Amino acid sequence: xxxxxxxxxxxxxxxxxxxxxxxxxxxxxxxxxxxxxxxxxxxxxxxxxxxxxxxxxxxxxxxxxxxxxxxxxxxxxxxxxxxxxxxxxxxxxxxxxxxxxxxxxxxxxxxxxxxxxxxxxxxxxxxxxxxxxxxxxxxxxxxxxxxxxxxxxxxxxxxxxxxxxxxxxxxxxxxxxxxxxxxxxxxxxxxxxxxxxxxxxxxxxxxxxxxxxxxxxxxxxxxxxxxxxxxxxxxxxxxxxxxxxxxxxxxxxxxxxxxxxxxxxxxxxxxxxxxxxxxxxxxxxxxxxxxxxxxxxxxxxxxxxxxxxxxxxxxxxxxxxxxxxxxxxxxxxxxxxxxxxxxxxxxxxxxxxxxxxxxxxxxxxxxxxxxxxxxxxxxxxxxxxxxxxxxxxxxx
Numbered sequence: 001x002x003x004x005x006x007x008x009x010x011x012x013x014x015x016x017x018x019x020x021x022x023x024x025x026x027x028x029x030x031x032x033x034x035x036x037x038x039x040x041x042x043x044x045x046x047x048x049x050x051x052x053x054x055x056x057x058x059x060x061x062x063x064x065x066x067x068x069x070x071x072x073x074x075x076x077x078x079x080x081x082x083x084x085x086x087x088x089x090x091x092x093x094x095x096x097x098x099x100x101x102x103x104x105x106x107x108x109x110x111x112x113x114x115x116x117x118x119x120x121x122x123x124x125x126x127x128x129x130x131x132x133x134x135x136x137x138x139x140x141x142x143x144x145x146x147x148x149x150x151x152x153x154x155x156x157x158x159x160x161x162x163x164x165x166x167x168x169x170x171x172x173x174x175x176x177x178x179x180x181x182x183x184x185x186x187x188x189x190x191x192x193x194x195x196x197x198x199x200x201x202x203x204x205x206x207x208x209x210x211x212x213x214x215x216x217x218x219x220x221x222x223x224x225x226x227x228x229x230x231x232x233x234x235x236x237x238x239x240x241x242x243x244x245x246x247x248x249x250x251x252x253x254x255x256x257x258x259x260x261x262x263x264x265x266x267x268x269x270x271x272x273x274x275x276x277x278x279x280x281x282x283x284x285x286x287x288x289x290x291x292x293x294x295x296x297x298x299x300x301x302x303x304x305x306x307x308x309x310x311x312x313x314x315x316x317x318x319x320x321x322x323x324x325x326x327x328x329x330x331x332x333x334x335x336x337x338x339x340x341x342x343x344x345x346x347x348x349x350x351x352x353x354x355x356x357x358x359x360x361x362x363x364x365x366x367x368x369x370x371x372x373x374x375x376x377x378x379x380x381x382x383x384x385x386x387x388x389x390x391x392x393x394x395x396x
Contacts, residue, residue, distance in 0.1 A: 080283045081338045084380040091381040098384040105144045111135035111187045113171040119162035121389035128160045145190045151202045162390040164296045165205035169244035171394035177201035195227045203236040240297035244395040253297045264333045282334030287313025290326050295352035304328040305353045305362040323351050325364050327375050337375035357396045
């Protein structure tokens with residue numbers, strides 16, 4: 001086949017079909033022509049490939065049409081003041097095994113990493129049992145390598161040995177304040193180190209790999225390598241647990257709103273006077289405020305999760321002394337979110353905060369269990385039920 005003949009054949013194959021007959025016969029004829037021309041075109045292409053010709057097909061189909069873009073619907077913003085549902089769902093969290101029976105002793109089977117520590121306390125008698133270790137394998141161990149005494153103050157008031165800040169962020173070490181010493185336990189090997197420190201020690205907080213301890217009115221930073229302790233200018237009761245991996249300034253939240261004293265204070269790592277930011281109502285509706293805080297505050301970025309007593313306003317009027325969990329802006333002191341837990345059926349100081357999750361949820365004590373609250377959506381779910389006592393949870 002000559003090149004002119006081949007060109008004519010290709011051109012004829014690429015021509016648009018224009019049916020000229022009426023509709024009842026046009027589509028049938030067009031179908032026959034399409035099939036014939038597809039066959040001719042295929043033959044022509046075969047000739048080109050076999051003959052090594054240089055003639056190129058002059059017509060190419062364009063790119064496929066772009067897929068329609070999905071419609072993005074942004075989630076509605078959660079209200080500033082939120083309330084838990086009457087019935088909580090289950091979060092399906094590994095911490096849900098906190099209440100499981102003890103399966104091993106730590107001395108027999110050390111943990112690779114602890115998710116949490118739990119010290120059961122009998123709600124009727126107040127008696128505290130041994131500290132338990134929930135490992136990342138889901139097994140509960142008894143901390144049997146050391147006998148811990150309750151902490152006590154100069155007046156003889158006692159409290160459970162396990163504190164919210166006892167477990168290190170990496171879940172490998174636990175620290176316990178005791179009268180006259182600090183006990184540090186390796187959860188991966190059962191090793192015990194004792195650091196003498198005079199005083200009625202009641203507080204312990206991990207600031208990264210730094211260990212901060214305190215008595216009734218003095219905080220110390222303990223050097224675990226040398227055992228030396230230096231005083232810190234912060235109040236041990238109101239010290240905020242720093243975000244894991246964050247070094248430098250320390251924060252406290254304390255005071256009472258009635259005299260304007262409730263404030264976030266930032267203590268510079270380099271020393272000097274602290275920066276004070278009064279806790280304000282921020283974007284809260286009129287009549288709402290945080291009056292006083294309790295328990296340990298927890299930092300995550302520029303946010304602080306903190307439990308406290310609140311005042312709320314509604315159709316039934318103003319109610320003070322309610323329990324709540326607040327998110328504070330560490331830079332300004334403004335309340336950015338508030339979880340109103342009410343007052344009816346709640347014991348005073350019921351709802352201590354135990355830290356943040358990687359997803360931005362706050363873990364807090366709820367009745368005799370542990371719940372999580374997502375401030376961005378208002379969702380509240382059960383994490384663990386029926387775990388009365390003290391908890392300390394590793395960073396997540």
